Each structure stands twice: as C-alpha cells, then as structure tokens.
Amino acid sequence: MVEKKNxxxxxVQKLSILPSEIHGMGIFAEKDIQKHDVVGLTHYCxxxxxxxxxxxxxxxxxxxxxxCRSLIWEEGTHAVDEFKHIYLIANRDIKKGExxxxxxxxxxxxxxxQDDWV
Numbered sequence: 001m002v003e004k005k006n007x008x009x010x011x012v013q014k015l016s017i018l019p020s021e022i023h024g025m026g027i028f029a030e031k032d033i034q035k036h037d038v039v040g041l042t043h044y045c046x047x048x049x050x051x052x053x054x055x056x057x058x059x060x061x062x063x064x065x066x067x068c069r070s071l072i073w074e075e076g077t078h079a080v081d082e083f084k085h086i087y088l089i090a091n092r093d094i095k096k097g098e099x100x101x102x103x104x105x106x107x108x109x110x111x112x113x114q115d116d117w118v
Contacts, residue, residue: 006078015039017053022061026099033094039068046083059098060088062115063101067094 020026033039041053042060060068069091072084088102 001066017055017059020059020061020099020100022063022099025059026061026101027055027059029094029096031096032087033090033100035093037090038090039090039100041085042070042088043086059101061101062104064103066101066103067092067098068102070099070102082091 001007014030015070016030017025018028027039040055043050043052045051067090068088071087072086073087086107088100090100
C-alpha cells in the first residue's frame with residue numbers, strides 16, 4: 001500500500017547504477033542505508049501526467065521481496081495546484097552493495113509488471 005505524507009527525511013547520497021541480476025542496470029547502495037531513509041524521487045505528476053525521474057524512476061526494479069517502498073508526497077490544497085511526487089523509501093536496513101528494489105504493484109496507477117518481464 002502506498003503511503004501519503006507531507007514530509008520526508010534527507011535523501012540518501014552515494015548510489016551507483018550497475019549491472020543488475022534482475023534486468024539491465026539497477027540502483028545499488030554504495031553505503032549502508034537505514035530503514036525509513038528517503039532514497040530518492042522516482043516520479044512526479046504535473047497536469048495529471050506522471051513522469052519518471054533519473055536515475056531512481058528509470059533504474060529501480062520490481063521485486064516480490066522489496067527493500068524499498070513508495071511514498072506519495074503531496075503539495076497544495078486544491079486539485080488545480082496539487083503537485084505530487086513519489087519517493088523511494090527504505091523499508092528495512094539496506095547493506096552496502098544491495099540493489100534497491102520495490103514492488104511496482106504498490107502503485108497501481110503507474111506501469112505494472114508484465115508476464116514477459118524477467
């Protein structure tokens with residue numbers, strides 16, 4: 001389930017884009033990450049359209065055993081000026097060298113895993 005919040009912690013630094021055993025390239029921790037740390041911005045919504053961000057929205061993979069979760073951060077009080085972001089949050093302590101993965105099914109209004117995905 002996606003959380004909705006209006007505050008976030010500091011964004012984690014020291015991440016690498018490296019070959020992934022899941023598919024193509026992935027995002028890996030260069031240092032230990034604590035549970036609840038904000039890893040980075042994956043998507044933002046503008047005028048009803050969702051956009052992926054680089055690198056977090058392009059290189060994180062879906063997993064049935066995620067070490068991160070999605071958090072929606074909303075600004076604004078009216079539909080016209082509401083601005084939304086989706087952040088990747090560590091849902092457990094993550095060790096240096098681990099790939100950062102989430103479960104795409106937690107955000108059903110974004111692209112979902114397909115049967116032919118590796």
